[in-house]
Amino acid sequence: MSKGTLLVLTGASSVGKGAIRDCLLEDESLHLFYSISMTTRPQKETEKDGSDYYFVDRKTFADAVRSHELLEYTQFDGYYYGTPLAYIDFLLRIGKNVLLEVEAQGVGQIKLRYPDALSVFVVPESMEELEKQIRERYNDTASADLRVNKASMEMELSSLFRHQVKNSDAQKAKEEIARMLAEHKAKAKG
Numbered sequence: 001m002s003k004g005t006l007l008v009l010t011g012a013s014s015v016g017k018g019a020i021r022d023c024l025l026e027d028e029s030l031h032l033f034y035s036i037s038m039t040t041r042p043q044k045e046t047e048k049d050g051s052d053y054y055f056v057d058r059k060t061f062a063d064a065v066r067s068h069e070l071l072e073y074t075q076f077d078g079y080y081y082g083t084p085l086a087y088i089d090f091l092l093r094i095g096k097n098v099l100l101e102v103e104a105q106g107v108g109q110i111k112l113r114y115p116d117a118l119s120v121f122v123v124p125e126s127m128e129e130l131e132k133q134i135r136e137r138y139n140d141t142a143s144a145d146l147r148v149n150k151a152s153m154e155m156e157l158s159s160l161f162r163h164q165v166k167n168s169d170a171q172k173a174k175e176e177i178a179r180m181l182a183e184h185k186a187k188a189k190g
Helices: 017-026 058-066 085-093 104-113 127-137 141-160 170-189
Strands: 006-011 032-034 070-076 079-084 097-101 118-123 163-166
Touching: 006 017, 006 104, 006 170, 017 032, 017 097, 017 170, 058 070, 058 079, 070 085, 070 104, 079 085, 085 097, 104 118, 104 141, 118 141, 118 170, 127 141, 163 170
Parallel strands: 006 097, 006 118, 032 097, 118 163
Antiparallel strands: 070 079
16 A cells, blocks of 8 residues: 655635635545644634634643644644644555645644655735735734734745645636646656
């Protein structure tokens, strides 16, 4: 049995990674399993524990960090987010393809453990368009400012990624990433 492929999707805050992720997961031909992250932030009414995130308290999260149970983790807006490692290891070992959606600064930690992972940075049409999207999405000026600043810093990291895709249309971005994934898998087979 061949080892699975790890696809890491990242990009600037509010660039539309979630929409692309959903398109990728809907394409059954890609055989992708989604890795659910752990977070200390409160659960929203529309979210399901174990489906959208694993919602945990700070002690549980800290214990997972101390026990090296997380592949990567980060903090934003006072809350912690991380990727449980055991599930990913298991899926890859049995030949499954795994999709991770993470913050850009977490990709370095992932590449240390999985150097053969395919990481794709999603970029916006323009920073002006991204800022407009953020301001429309977050009514609170302080929250919008925080996310615009975060997105600007994350865009600085985009040049470190060999694989980038512009999100002008989630379906087109998905198709481009699917092509990259097929090429990556073919290259890995030799």
